Amino acid sequence: MNRTLIYFILAGVAVVIQTVLMPLLLQGDYKPDLILLLVVYLGLHEGQWRGGLIVYLMGWFFDGVGGAFPGLYGFVLLAIFLAVRGIVTRVNTESSALLLLLVMAGTILQGVLVAFALDFFRQDISVWSQIAWQLPVQLLLNFVTAFILLKLTVWLQRTFLPRRSLPGLRKLDSRYEN
């Protein structure tokens, strides 16, 4: 199947999980940001143009189900993707710890960019304090989710598709072989 289509299907599944399933499982308004994990993954495995376009469209899709500011997540997710792209060319990406670290950094960057985009362009809205208050829990939640998903994805591939190579999974798998 087309890789791009797979990314969008994954984004759709992530959105449904975040909007329907997570509110029932988790108390409060916290939910793991699965789209962010997907964007970090795309940053590690896709090129600047193709990946950038996919992420920007994904951001618009995400704006349709989160918040009330069209284009906000298009900008935020694109910025995170480009930041990840900027980093992967300078460090050794063959490490799962780096992916987890990037998820943490991406969470912080997302919070900062959302607050900036709202405070700077809409002076009547101030979300700095709210985001700063929620950020530690969000960081923890995203970290735990990324860790579990990494383990789960590798296990699923080894169990059900041992001879197939899914986009990017071979790379991930080799990290866990060590």
Place this chain on the structure above:
Amino acid sequence: MWEWWQKNRPLYLSAVLLLMALLWYSVNLRQQDETNFLEGVVLRMTGPVQAGLNQAIHGAADMWGHYLYLVDTEEENRALVENNRNLSAMLAENNEVRLENERLRRLLDFKEAQEIATLPARVIAEDATSWFRTVTIDKGGEQGVVEGMPVVVAEGVVGRVVRSSPRFARVLLITDASSAVASLLQDNRARGICRGKGEHLVFDFVLRQEEIKVGDRVVTSGMGGVFPKGLVVGDVKSVDRREFGLFQAIEVIPAVDFSHLEEVLVLLRSSQ
């Protein structure tokens, strides 16, 4: 020069891409109160899936709660538990129906008390992010729901419709940071604006000389043009009169429990 450009091209092109994305976001802020084409498509696509999954989860939870946990007991004492199981299942089911009835009755009483035509709707999904507070309801343009319509429950104000597709709509909760409700204190009629802060609200622009106590009720003032006058917003949680400045810092606890929002009423009137 060419080498320099080749070396730094990804960086500058990234910056240009980002600027374009930011520019497009800022342009779209002007049409923020309308549902754009893409948002409509997303609502149409995700709405049925969310509604289906929501129904399936609640159905499965009901099945588990009403029946499955009794299967083991049946094996231990089939004859006695058979009877007990049926009764328990019926009781649990009745209890669920009774609770739903109570909620709907409260909504109905409230609906009858309202002069404006109302439309009951079910909450099928929450916001995809942790930073914003919106919910998706299973009623949309086909039922007359358009952007700007107020959404309430018997306890008080829920929010207003910000996006609408033919069969689904998204509601911005009053606890969202971008939400502002023109409000007043029920007792001393002091006016202000209730802004969302995630879990709670802040009551801005209330003059320092106003006498405000913890527990005072905050209601809509009807000034914003969105919410009718007199709907309950919440109760004052804390008051800080501050040593200087024009206004007090007032924290308000919303009257509505947003973590248990299942059915709501959309006040059907032309959005202003």
